[in-house]
Structures are given as C-alpha cells and as structure tokens.
Amino acid sequence: MTLKQGIFGMAAGLLVAGSAAMAQEIRFMCYSDGNECEAAGEIIDRFEAENEGVTVVIDKVPYKAILENLPVQLAAGTGPDMAKVTDLGGLSQYYLDLAPHVDTAYWEESFGPILNWYRSGPEDSGVYGLHSQLTITGPYINTTLFEQAGVEVPGEDATWDDWAEAARAVAEATETPFAMAIDRSGHRIAGPAISYGAQLFAEDGTPILVDEGFQTFAQKFVDWNADGTMARDVWGATGGTTYQDAAQEFINGELVFYYSGSWNVQRMDSSIGDAFDWAVVSSPCGPAACSGMPGGAGIVGFKDTEHPEIVAKLIDFLAQKDNYAELAGKSLNIPAHGVVITEGMTYESASPAAGAALNAYASQLPKVSPIAFAYQGYKLNRAMFNISATRITQAIVGELTVEEAMERAKEDLAQALDEAGE
Amino acid sequence: MLLRLISPLMNLIDLPMQFLQRRFGITRLAWVFLLPNLLLFGTFAFLPILLNFAYAFTGTDKILLMERSFVGTENFVQLLDCDNYLDPNTCVRDLFWRSVHNTAWFIVLQVGFMVGLSLLTALVLNRKIRARGFFRAVFFFPVLLSPVVVALIWKWVLQRNGILNAGLEAVGLESVVWMLDRHWAFFWSVFLSVWAHMGFYTLILLAGLQAIPRDVYEAAVMDAANPWRTFRRITLPLLMPTMLVVLVLALIKGVQTFDEVYAFSGGGPGSATTLIIQYIYETGFAGAPRLFGPAAAASLLLALLLVVLTGVQLWITRRSSNG
Structure with missing residues (x-):
C-alpha cells in the first residue's frame, strides 16, 4: 500500500466514523391533550441548535398508541429513544436512569416526591422521568346555566350530594340534557371514591381496591346513573376498557357539571370560546375527604436507546426552570417543578377563564389525599383503573349487581397481581 | 413490438434459470421458487401460531418467552371453569363466557339474516329490473368501506342526536338512545355487520343463480309451475351448493368479527x-x-372452532364439486 493510499484510507475511515458520531437521531414518541408536543418541539429546536449533529424526531401519536403499542414495542426492544407516558410506574422497568448524566440534587429539589412515581419501588433512587404535565381531577361547571337557572353555585366544602342536587336543579330549569358526568375511567372515579373513604391499599401496602368506601361510592354512582343525574351515555353506552369522556357534551352546553381534569383546560378554552361562561370548582367532598386524583404525564428515556447521554441531556434541558416554565405555560398545564410553582406561573396564551381554571386546579393540590398520591404512584394502578371501569359499567347497565361487580373486581385484581408476580 | 422489447430481458432471466435447473434439477426447482414465499409465510403465519401455543401454556405478564414461566394447562382450566356454561356469572372468567355467548348469538343472527337477505337481494337483482347495474353497485358498495368507516357512519346515525332520532322526532315519535339498551345495541351491531358484508355474499349467490341453466326454468313454465314452486323445486336445490359455501364463509367471518363492532360500540353497553x-x-x-x-x-380455543368450521367448508366444497 502506498503512502497516498494509506492517507486516503485513514481519511475515509475518519470521515465515516466522524459522521456516525455526528449524526445522532433521537426519536421522541409524543401525544398531546392540547399542544404539548408542539410546545416541547419549540424548546427542542433550541436544544438541537445548541447541540450540533443531534436531530430529534417527534413522532406525534394518538394517546391509545402510548397506552397499547408503546409497551409492546418496549418489551420487544424496538421502542423509541424517549416518550411521553402516563403509565408512570407500569413502564418503570424500561426507563433509562438519568441520574449518572444529570445533577440529581437539582432534580430532587425541583420535583421531590413526584420522582417516586417513576421508580420501581421504595428501594429505587434513580431519576427517570420529567413530570411535564401535572394534572389533577376536578369539576368544570357551566356557570351560564347556573345563572339562567337562578341556582346558587355550591360552595367550596359542598358535598357530592350537594352538587348532584344543584346540577339536577339547573338541568331541570334550563332543560339541559345532562346534569352531571364523570369521564369513563378508573382514574377519574378514584378521587370521589377516596372522598367516600376508599383506602385502595391494605395497611401493609397490598392493593385491595374494593372496600366499604369504594363500594359506597360505586353504589351512589350506579344509582346516579339509574336516576338520570349522571349522563348514562358516558359509562353505560360502552364497554371493556374503552375510555370515554364527556368533554364534547360540556363544550356543546349540554352538561351542567363535568368531572374531568386540568388537562382539558386548553381544550375548553379554545373550544368554548365565548359561547358560555365556565369555571373550575373545588373537588366535591365525601365523608372522608374532598380529594381529586393527581396524575399526569412525563417524558422518559428508555434504556435500550443507543444515545443515553443525549437523551438524558435533552430531558435535563427540558427540566431546566425556564424551559419547564415555558412548556407548562404554553401548554396550559400545572407545573410540577417546585421553584416554578413558588415563583408562580404566567399563562400568556390563556384567556382569563383558563387562567382562573388552572389556578383553581392548582389550589386543589393541598386537598389531595395521600391515598390518591400513593395510588398514582403504584405501578399496577392501570390494572386497578381498568377493573374499576369494566366492573362498575357492568353494574350500571344491570349485568351485575354492585355487590357482584365488587366481588368480580376483587377476583380480577387477584389475577392481575398474580400474573404480574406481585 | 413489445415482444422485441422484452426478449432481451427474458434472455437475462434465462441464464440464471438454466444454472438453477442444472444445480437443483427440474423437480426440486419448484422449491427454489417457493422459498421466498415460504420464508414470508413461515415468519408471519407459522411462527406466530407456534408462539401462540407457547404463550398459552405459560404465565406472567412478560412478553419475552424466556422470561415466562410454564403453567401447563392452567390458562385453559381457568377459561373453561364454569358451574353452568349457560350462565356466565357462574364462570371464573365470566367476561370470556359473556363474549362466547354474545359471539354465538351474533353468528346465529348475523349469518341467518346475512344469508336470507343476500338470497333475497340476489333473486331480485337477477331479474330484469330497471337500473339493475346501479342497484348491484349500491348493494356492493358497503363491502368496499373500511370497517371503522362503517362503524362511524352508523354511530353517527344512531347517536342521541343522530339522523335516525331526528327522523323519529320529525314524524312525532319519541327518540331512543339506542346504544344504552343492550338489546338495541346488539341488534344494531348485527345490522351494521349484515349491511357491511351482504353485498359480497349477494354477488356469490348472484353468480350461482346465473349458473342455473335457463332451460330448466323453461321446462317449469311449460309445466305451468307457479313462481313459488319454481323457486322451491328448482332455484333452491340448484343453488344449494353455493348457499352452503356462503353459509360456511359467513359463519367463519361471523366468528372473526371484531373491528366494526368494537369501533361501533366498544363492546358495550357493559359487555353486551x-x-x-x-x-x-x-x-x-x-x-x-x-x-x-x-x-x-x-x-x-377460537382457532379450534375455526378449524372445525373450515373443515366443514372444505367438505362441502369437495362434495359439491364432485357433484
């Protein structure tokens, strides 16, 4: 080999190796309730500008793909580099531990106990996810309908019964088709059930789901569906694990009281416009609490990624105070970042109603029961959510009595725990 | 002209073909041609079947086989554990048995209506009626639609504020929330499935009707047979082989129904x-x-049922082709 050939060969080798090192493509699987992916995209553009050679491809997918396709992809080792997920604990086995790549003290200080929601158990101290969207469940009410009906809006400590009575009165007076609705989701009824005394876990931490408090609320909910207080279409017209919300009914002005959550503020704001006035009110009380259910979504990296450092760097970039505040502000979400919360959020793109709604939701956080936080952090909570939705629906449509539905729920939970090796 | 263009290409193929023939021999060459398809079929059909067997006899929520534990027939035992198979509430896996009951009723009703209505439509479309071509296209059109589109169309028609309720209210009747009633929801699930697939079976039956020799009907006219008698004694017996094929095909398709009903009702109300x-x-x-x-x-278990139904279909097809 001549010297010329050698130099040429080395140069070619270096070029190939260099371009391989330069071209780092990160695939980010993202879903939006409103504009979260777009808001994150703007910040990610800046990250790309600061990190030459890194390309982040945002694959925007429906929420169903995150719930159903992503876990299978991850199990098969063909998942993306990072994703926005809601089954926070359930996917913990696949998460990339960011701790070796980030300032863990900053993360602990900023996100504190929420980091536990992403961990596999109490002994795990890794840093896995950026909680980009802290949500809390609670009610939206159509205040225009209350005014038209001349019914006083129940106060902060009003019970579920008070709200049911008021919503029925408004619906009757204004000939509105539905008085109340709760999204068809086990997560959504968890807050009310806890307010009625549901413990969900035994003293030793074993999940039990059904107890006296849970059954009491289940019975009340089934009765409300039977007497027309609740829009029966939401829970009663579907089956299985199908998620069904009632946002469109509320947006159409066909619903007085809609129990959903803070993730819908952006949708309400943009869809309702000035068609009518709406507000977010305190979570109704039961005998045990006035609790909503926390939750939300987080951005996580996966340990199968070929670029763990870049993924960690990107998530850490999003977690920085200013970027995080920008993300929460643009997507109209409640922040989970301690300093951002303390300094207060400005929602520049929000209408006064949306701003008030977000603040109302944020003010509910102190009322959230510790059981609700524990439930949200439990890695098999999705199994419990699905069981609740399936079995309570069967009681609503009359396939089972409430007692039978609760017995079945216990058996389903036992099978789920058994299969999951718990 | 075309031949002149492609002949150099044929010569190109000819050389490797001659080499392969020499290498493998004329009889084994067939396997060379089959190999690509066998590989694809094996990977995407046989392998999943084998994997399905492996999953059925193992437990835990792990997806990788090496991480799953062998549980023998436990999964089957639990599925089949019932005090009374006619009452799903007495079964360990009550939702499985509810779905079995629903599927049984679904195929009885759907296949019954499907075959009956397809026959009726084929008989009408076989007559010399005005705009026959148009009507044949109209009845076949739903077959071309995606199941999800079919489901959404009927969901919109049947929803609380849908076009059907608007029609009922326009003629002074009360509107009905169809999807809240388990019986109505089931009826409409069968209906939309029949609506979506009827055209396909109508086409098969129409072909069967047109294959019946005209002279048989002429002889019937000469014997002064009335239309009902002609239908009963000539059309139906001669159409029976086609009818049986349609019946079995509809049966298999009925058992496999999922997408349109799932998108239409989500399996509800409840598990109806x-x-x-x-x-x-x-x-x-x-x-x-x-x-x-x-x-x-x-x-x-479902595959077992489908194997039985396919066996029946093969037996019927062979029997009818042997005369």
Whole structure:
C-alpha cells in the first residue's frame, strides 16, 4: 500500500466514523391533550441548535398508541429513544436512569416526591422521568346555566350530594340534557371514591381496591346513573376498557357539571370560546375527604436507546426552570417543578377563564389525599383503573349487581397481581 | 413490438434459470421458487401460531418467552371453569363466557339474516329490473368501506342526536338512545355487520343463480309451475351448493368479527356486544397487566372452532364439486 493510499484510507475511515458520531437521531414518541408536543418541539429546536449533529424526531401519536403499542414495542426492544407516558410506574422497568448524566440534587429539589412515581419501588433512587404535565381531577361547571337557572353555585366544602342536587336543579330549569358526568375511567372515579373513604391499599401496602368506601361510592354512582343525574351515555353506552369522556357534551352546553381534569383546560378554552361562561370548582367532598386524583404525564428515556447521554441531556434541558416554565405555560398545564410553582406561573396564551381554571386546579393540590398520591404512584394502578371501569359499567347497565361487580373486581385484581408476580 | 422489447430481458432471466435447473434439477426447482414465499409465510403465519401455543401454556405478564414461566394447562382450566356454561356469572372468567355467548348469538343472527337477505337481494337483482347495474353497485358498495368507516357512519346515525332520532322526532315519535339498551345495541351491531358484508355474499349467490341453466326454468313454465314452486323445486336445490359455501364463509367471518363492532360500540353497553376477538384483544393488549397467557389460550380455543368450521367448508366444497 502506498503512502497516498494509506492517507486516503485513514481519511475515509475518519470521515465515516466522524459522521456516525455526528449524526445522532433521537426519536421522541409524543401525544398531546392540547399542544404539548408542539410546545416541547419549540424548546427542542433550541436544544438541537445548541447541540450540533443531534436531530430529534417527534413522532406525534394518538394517546391509545402510548397506552397499547408503546409497551409492546418496549418489551420487544424496538421502542423509541424517549416518550411521553402516563403509565408512570407500569413502564418503570424500561426507563433509562438519568441520574449518572444529570445533577440529581437539582432534580430532587425541583420535583421531590413526584420522582417516586417513576421508580420501581421504595428501594429505587434513580431519576427517570420529567413530570411535564401535572394534572389533577376536578369539576368544570357551566356557570351560564347556573345563572339562567337562578341556582346558587355550591360552595367550596359542598358535598357530592350537594352538587348532584344543584346540577339536577339547573338541568331541570334550563332543560339541559345532562346534569352531571364523570369521564369513563378508573382514574377519574378514584378521587370521589377516596372522598367516600376508599383506602385502595391494605395497611401493609397490598392493593385491595374494593372496600366499604369504594363500594359506597360505586353504589351512589350506579344509582346516579339509574336516576338520570349522571349522563348514562358516558359509562353505560360502552364497554371493556374503552375510555370515554364527556368533554364534547360540556363544550356543546349540554352538561351542567363535568368531572374531568386540568388537562382539558386548553381544550375548553379554545373550544368554548365565548359561547358560555365556565369555571373550575373545588373537588366535591365525601365523608372522608374532598380529594381529586393527581396524575399526569412525563417524558422518559428508555434504556435500550443507543444515545443515553443525549437523551438524558435533552430531558435535563427540558427540566431546566425556564424551559419547564415555558412548556407548562404554553401548554396550559400545572407545573410540577417546585421553584416554578413558588415563583408562580404566567399563562400568556390563556384567556382569563383558563387562567382562573388552572389556578383553581392548582389550589386543589393541598386537598389531595395521600391515598390518591400513593395510588398514582403504584405501578399496577392501570390494572386497578381498568377493573374499576369494566366492573362498575357492568353494574350500571344491570349485568351485575354492585355487590357482584365488587366481588368480580376483587377476583380480577387477584389475577392481575398474580400474573404480574406481585 | 413489445415482444422485441422484452426478449432481451427474458434472455437475462434465462441464464440464471438454466444454472438453477442444472444445480437443483427440474423437480426440486419448484422449491427454489417457493422459498421466498415460504420464508414470508413461515415468519408471519407459522411462527406466530407456534408462539401462540407457547404463550398459552405459560404465565406472567412478560412478553419475552424466556422470561415466562410454564403453567401447563392452567390458562385453559381457568377459561373453561364454569358451574353452568349457560350462565356466565357462574364462570371464573365470566367476561370470556359473556363474549362466547354474545359471539354465538351474533353468528346465529348475523349469518341467518346475512344469508336470507343476500338470497333475497340476489333473486331480485337477477331479474330484469330497471337500473339493475346501479342497484348491484349500491348493494356492493358497503363491502368496499373500511370497517371503522362503517362503524362511524352508523354511530353517527344512531347517536342521541343522530339522523335516525331526528327522523323519529320529525314524524312525532319519541327518540331512543339506542346504544344504552343492550338489546338495541346488539341488534344494531348485527345490522351494521349484515349491511357491511351482504353485498359480497349477494354477488356469490348472484353468480350461482346465473349458473342455473335457463332451460330448466323453461321446462317449469311449460309445466305451468307457479313462481313459488319454481323457486322451491328448482332455484333452491340448484343453488344449494353455493348457499352452503356462503353459509360456511359467513359463519367463519361471523366468528372473526371484531373491528366494526368494537369501533361501533366498544363492546358495550357493559359487555353486551363484546365478541370473543375483543375479549382476546383486551385481555392480551389493552389491559394492564397484559395477560398474554389467557389471551393466547382463548385464541387457541377460537382457532379450534375455526378449524372445525373450515373443515366443514372444505367438505362441502369437495362434495359439491364432485357433484
């Protein structure tokens, strides 16, 4: 080999190796309730500008793909580099531990106990996810309908019964088709059930789901569906694990009281416009609490990624105070970042109603029961959510009595725990 | 002209073909041609079947086989554990048996209506009626639609503020929330399935009707047979082989129904329209944790049923082709 050939060969080798090192493509699987992916995209553009050679491809997918396709992809080792997920604990086995790549003290200080929601158990101290969207469940009410009906809006400590009575009165007076609705989701009824005394876990931490408090609320909910207080279409017209919300009914002005959550503020704001006035009110009380259910979504990296450092760097970039505040502000979400919360959020793109709604939701956080936080952090909570939705629906449509539905729920939970090796 | 253009290409292929013939011999060459398809078919059909067997006899929520534990026939035992098979409430896996019951009723009604209405439509479309070509196209059109589109169309028609209720109210009748009533929901699930697939079976029956020799009918006219007698004694017996094929095809398709009903009703209200494929899908993929074992066991039981039905179809097809 001549010297010329050698130099040429080395140069070619270096070029190939260099371009391989330069071209780092990160695939980010993202879903939006409103504009979260777009808001994150703007910040990610800046990250790309600061990190030459890194390309982040945002694959925007429906929420169903995150719930159903992503876990299978991850199990098969063909998942993306990072994703926005809601089954926070359930996917913990696949998460990339960011701790070796980030300032863990900053993360602990900023996100504190929420980091536990992403961990596999109490002994795990890794840093896995950026909680980009802290949500809390609670009610939206159509205040225009209350005014038209001349019914006083129940106060902060009003019970579920008070709200049911008021919503029925408004619906009757204004000939509105539905008085109340709760999204068809086990997560959504968890807050009310806890307010009625549901413990969900035994003293030793074993999940039990059904107890006296849970059954009491289940019975009340089934009765409300039977007497027309609740829009029966939401829970009663579907089956299985199908998620069904009632946002469109509320947006159409066909619903007085809609129990959903803070993730819908952006949708309400943009869809309702000035068609009518709406507000977010305190979570109704039961005998045990006035609790909503926390939750939300987080951005996580996966340990199968070929670029763990870049993924960690990107998530850490999003977690920085200013970027995080920008993300929460643009997507109209409640922040989970301690300093951002303390300094207060400005929602520049929000209408006064949306701003008030977000603040109302944020003010509910102190009322959230510790059981609700524990439930949200439990890695098999999705199994419990699905069981609740399936079995309570069967009681609503009359396939089972409430007692039978609760017995079945216990058996389903036992099978789920058994299969999951718990 | 065309031949002149492609002949150099044929010569190009000719050389490797001659080499392969010399290398493998003329009889074994067939396998060379079959190999690519066999590889694809093996990877995407046989391998999943084998994997399904493996999942059915293993437990835990792990997806990788090496991480799953062998549980023997436990998944089957649990699925089949019932005090009374006619009452799903007495079964350990009550939702499985509800879906089995629903599927049984679904295929009885859907196949019954499907074959009956397809026959009726084929008989009408076989007559010399005005705009026959147009009507044949109209009845076949739904077959071209995606199942999800079919489901959404009927969902919109039947919803609380849908066009059907608007029509009922326009003529002074009360509107009905169709999807809240288990019987109505089931009826409409069968209806939309029949509506969506009827055109296909009508086409087969129409071909069967047109294959009946005209001289048989001429002889019937000469014997002064009335239309009903002609239908009963000539059309029906001569159409029977085609009818049987249609019946078995509709039966197999009925058992496999999932997408349109799932998109239409989500299996509800409650579990009123949950069919067996939906049960398998939700148990294996939509639930949490993902119960791959019970889902695989249920799908093997379904496969067994389909094998029996396919066997019946093959037997009927052979019998009819042998005269």
